[in-house]
Amino acid sequence: MKHSILKMVAAMAFAATTAPAEAGVPPLGTDVIVTVRGVAKAEGGLYVNLCRKPEFLTPKCYKALGRKVSKTGSYVVDFKDVEPGTYAVLAIHDVNGNRTLDRNGYGAPTEPSGVSGSGLVVGQLPEFDRSSFKVDTSIVHISLDLS
DSSP: OHHHHHHHHHHHHHHHHHSOTTTTSOOSOEEEEEEEEEEOSSOSEEEEEEEOGGGTTSSOOSEEEEEEOOSSEEEEEEEEEEOSEEEEEEEEEETTOSSSOOBOTTSOBSSOEEESTTOOOTTSOOOHHHHOEEESSSOEEEEEEOO
16 A cells, blocks of 8 residues: 555656646746738848837847848747737847847937837837737737838
């Protein structure tokens, strides 16, 4: 009897350590799938940031994804397991590959960039409230154009 209980405890411990981490545990959030349109040159890198309001327009956004640009057109990036909340997306096509959004003497971007929503007004910095969207338990699809 003593040995069968020990075997059962050992089997349960083994099952607990080998079971997938997500088994029986709800995910923290959902996916935010972003389509970035308007990549005009097949060079450099594409950087897409998912930001909360306090992080907006800073280098420390909630999540960031980057990829090498090898073709023109559109790219899709998928932010996994995003916690519920309010977010905005910023995208930059770093054409020259220096990992920086290059700007002119007035501070305006000289490389293609875009934001979610209607947050981009010519001659002004993007606004979080105009760029933001809600994330709950449903998958969110966002499209933005680089300009």
